[in-house]
Amino acid sequence: MRKLILAVLAIAVMAGSAFAGQIITIYGVVTSTNVYGNGQFPDGTGPADGDSNNNIVNFTNSDAAANGNIIYGGYVNRYIDDYNAIVAASNNKVYVNISSTNYVYGGYSYSNYYYADSYGGHYGNITEANNNTVNISNSIATDCSGGYAYSNSVSYDNDMANSNTVNIINSMITDSVYGGYAGNDANAGVIACNNTVTIASSSIANNIYGGYADESSADNPARASNNTVTITSSSTVNNVYGGYTYIGYPYVTNGYNGTANNNSVTIVSSTVTGNVYGGRVVDANVSRADTATGNRVTIGGTTVLSGSILYGGYIDGGSGDAWTGNTLNVKNSGMSVKGIYNFENLNFYLPTTMSVGQTMLTVTNAVDITNSKIGVIVTGGTALNIGDTVGLISTIGGLSANGINTAAFGADAGSIAKIYHFAIGYNSNILYATLIDEEAFNNPQTKALSEGQLGGLAFLNQGVDLIAGSGMNSAIKAGQDAENIAAFASVGVGSSKYETGSSVDVNGFSVMAGFAERIGEAFTAGVFFEGGNGNYNTKNSFNTAPSVDGSGDANYYGVGFLGCYDIGDSWYGEVSLRAGQTKTDFNSADFVGTSNAGYETSAIYYGAHIGAGRLNKLSEKIGLDLSAKLFYTHQGGDDVTVENDKVSFDDADSVRARIGGRLNYDASKNFMPYIGAFLDYELSGKAEATINGAAIGTPELTGATGIGELGVSLTPSGKLPLTIDLGLQGYAGKRQGGGGSLQAGYKF
Numbered sequence: 001m002r003k004l005i006l007a008v009l010a011i012a013v014m015a016g017s018a019f020a021g022q023i024i025t026i027y028g029v030v031t032s033t034n035v036y037g038n039g040q041f042p043d044g045t046g047p048a049d050g051d052s053n054n055n056i057v058n059f060t061n062s063d064a065a066a067n068g069n070i071i072y073g074g075y076v077n078r079y080i081d082d083y084n085a086i087v088a089a090s091n092n093k094v095y096v097n098i099s100s101t102n103y104v105y106g107g108y109s110y111s112n113y114y115y116a117d118s119y120g121g122h123y124g125n126i127t128e129a130n131n132n133t134v135n136i137s138n139s140i141a142t143d144c145s146g147g148y149a150y151s152n153s154v155s156y157d158n159d160m161a162n163s164n165t166v167n168i169i170n171s172m173i174t175d176s177v178y179g180g181y182a183g184n185d186a187n188a189g190v191i192a193c194n195n196t197v198t199i200a201s202s203s204i205a206n207n208i209y210g211g212y213a214d215e216s217s218a219d220n221p222a223r224a225s226n227n228t229v230t231i232t233s234s235s236t237v238n239n240v241y242g243g244y245t246y247i248g249y250p251y252v253t254n255g256y257n258g259t260a261n262n263n264s265v266t267i268v269s270s271t272v273t274g275n276v277y278g279g280r281v282v283d284a285n286v287s288r289a290d291t292a293t294g295n296r297v298t299i300g301g302t303t304v305l306s307g308s309i310l311y312g313g314y315i316d317g318g319s320g321d322a323w324t325g326n327t328l329n330v331k332n333s334g335m336s337v338k339g340i341y342n343f344e345n346l347n348f349y350l351p352t353t354m355s356v357g358q359t360m361l362t363v364t365n366a367v368d369i370t371n372s373k374i375g376v377i378v379t380g381g382t383a384l385n386i387g388d389t390v391g392l393i394s395t396i397g398g399l400s401a402n403g404i405n406t407a408a409f410g411a412d413a414g415s416i417a418k419i420y421h422f423a424i425g426y427n428s429n430i431l432y433a434t435l436i437d438e439e440a441f442n443n444p445q446t447k448a449l450s451e452g453q454l455g456g457l458a459f460l461n462q463g464v465d466l467i468a469g470s471g472m473n474s475a476i477k478a479g480q481d482a483e484n485i486a487a488f489a490s491v492g493v494g495s496s497k498y499e500t501g502s503s504v505d506v507n508g509f510s511v512m513a514g515f516a517e518r519i520g521e522a523f524t525a526g527v528f529f530e531g532g533n534g535n536y537n538t539k540n541s542f543n544t545a546p547s548v549d550g551s552g553d554a555n556y557y558g559v560g561f562l563g564c565y566d567i568g569d570s571w572y573g574e575v576s577l578r579a580g581q582t583k584t585d586f587n588s589a590d591f592v593g594t595s596n597a598g599y600e601t602s603a604i605y606y607g608a609h610i611g612a613g614r615l616n617k618l619s620e621k622i623g624l625d626l627s628a629k630l631f632y633t634h635q636g637g638d639d640v641t642v643e644n645d646k647v648s649f650d651d652a653d654s655v656r657a658r659i660g661g662r663l664n665y666d667a668s669k670n671f672m673p674y675i676g677a678f679l680d681y682e683l684s685g686k687a688e689a690t691i692n693g694a695a696i697g698t699p700e701l702t703g704a705t706g707i708g709e710l711g712v713s714l715t716p717s718g719k720l721p722l723t724i725d726l727g728l729q730g731y732a733g734k735r736q737g738g739g740g741s742l743q744a745g746y747k748f
Contacts, residue, residue: 064101106132158189183214189221239274269301283318300331339365347375359391366397376410411593419443447697448548452586455536475516489513494739500699508534531557550588579606603636670715703734
């Protein structure tokens with residue numbers, strides 16, 4: 001017998017008799033028994049009782065197939081005498097290299113505990129096999145599962161096989177591959193989601209499942225969603241399922257439906273002998289409203305699919321939606337399939353070699369794409385000229401395409417800078433696209449990128465409004481009559497919409513806090529820290545491209561100085577200086593040619609304001625404060641990469657002038673309500689940028705805004721050196737919306 005080298009390298013976690021956190025390494029062995037990551041012995045035999053987590057099995061240059069043995073990264077087969085107790089085999093890893101074996105499980109969890117009490121209640125365990133990994137390379141195996149969770153238990157929770165990973169490279173699997181399998185044969189839900197299967201240079205004889213949810217005996221949740229299957233590098237496979245849900249229970253008692261949604265299957269330069277399903281639900285009840293939606297199937301390279309049918313979603317037995325949001329991406333020309341069904345979106349990525357008369361996809365069966373959305377993307381440039389026509393789908397079975405879009409805006413793949421305009425047409429056998437316009441480095445959608453920077457600038461302006469408004473008032477009141485330094489603080493919250501040529505909605509709060517002191521009879525000075533956290537939403541519409549909605553976060557933090565000088569009994573002047581760091585991010589899923597485009601920027605900001613005013617005493621209790629102020633804010637630029645495009649944001653400057661007045665009423669020593677009105681005019685406020693050196697659309701804040709305010713100043717107690725101000729603001733014009741402020745001062 002070949003030399004046996006077996007080692008247990010670590011035991012990190014032990015619970016009762018459970019063996020966990022072990023590393024089992026097997027090299028040059030013909031095994032006589034199964035191998036367990038949680039084995040009680042150094043050779044991985046004799047699985048310990050209890051949960052089996054965080055184990056590693058390295059199986060190299062060995063043979064477990066000769067005696068029909070199985071490799072388990074983690075193995076648990078038991079019950080716990082406790083309702084809804086978890087039986088877990090998670091976070092295990094199995095590495096098989098230059099070997100042969102029967103079955104391979106990253107994590108295997110099984111329980112058949114079932115107890116009925118005297119009151120008719122039922123008890124059972126929950127099985128979990130999550131976050132396991134199986135890597136098979138240069139080997140032969142019968143069957144493989146990243147995570148396997150199965151129970152014959154009654155539980156009101158779910159058996160789960162989630163977030164497992166299977167990688168198979170240059171190997172042969174003689175049966176099937178499962179990213180995650182969750183099954184129940186009693187009364188519990190089954191969840192097999194977020195699993196990943198990658199096949200490269202390998203052959204799989206039977207089926208590939210990203211996630212498999214097997215609900216056999218009850219009406220409970222059954223989900224196989226958000227799984228990913230990728231097949232590349234001349235692999236040969238049979239049937240492929242991104243997500244597969246089976247419901248064998250024919251009655252509807254709890255109202256649950258089966259789902260196989262948001263799965264992804266990608267096949268590149270490989271051969272498929274069976275069919276491809278983004279998501280499939282098989283249901284014994286024909287009236288259950290199951291869903292197989294939001295799935296994505298992508299084919300490219302030199303993939304052979306001539307005998308295959310591609311389904312975005314497929315519901316067998318039940319009813320429901322198997323069309324909405326399903327997407328077919330065709331990423332090479334000259335491809336052939338037997339049929340395509342249940343795709344709401346069809347995207348065709350034209351290769352650089354695409355020429356007049358060529359066709360992207362040939363389909364044998366009849367094609368019905370009624371009401372589908374057609375997208376055309378150009379990859380790396382095109383040899384097509386204006387007026388050239390290419391085939392997208394050709395079928396001898398007949399084409400139905402009523403209700404499709406008649407135009408498509410195609411970006412250059414990997415870029416959002418360049419856009420192509422195609423006219424979409426069809427006849428009884430062909431769906432085709434004609435290039436009618438090309439805008440090099442002038443995709444109007446790119447203007448939306450600058451909206452994020454403008455949202456950040458607008459949010460910084462809200463910060464200086466706080467400083468020059470309630471912050472200044474708070475510092476002055478705190479410093480009056482104080483013998484020493486006084487603390488002050490002010491908080492502002494708001495929601496505003498800015499008309500920028502499109503629009504930016506900014507929501508957030510700003511805060512400042514510091515210390516102020518009265519110096520002499522006329523001057524109040526203060527230093528402060530400031531910060532703000534907000535978010536924004538942008539909306540852009542274009543005449544020659546689809547609209548773009550974006551969103552992001554903006555925040556800033558910095559320090560500053562403020563001062564106010566009284567000139568006689570009536571006049572005053574004020575000033576503030578500030579500087580700090582600002583960060584902004586932006587994301588949108590609406591750019592042509594990409595599922596999501598985004599960026600993050602970081603820059604220095606600084607600013608100032610100056611103002612002058614006159615306090616007019618209209619009566620013993622009524623005063624009118626008239627003022628004029630000038631605001632300046634500078635936001636630094638930054639360079640980012642969006643997709644493969646270099647975007648350079650210029651420095652942005654805002655200059656605003658404001659005039660108006662506030663009417664104060666001294667109702668009592670401790671209570672003073674006020675009302676005010678102001679006109680604010682933005683003189684600059686532009687966000688300029690370039691993409692790959694070419695200028696893009698410039699949104700701006702320029703324009704007038706009317707501001708109204710209402711508030712009250714309070715001194716809660718004559719014995720307590722504390723002042724509080726509550727205010728509300730409303731905006732109309734260039735800026736629309738409202739806000740509130742709270743300020744406080746405390747004299748030491």
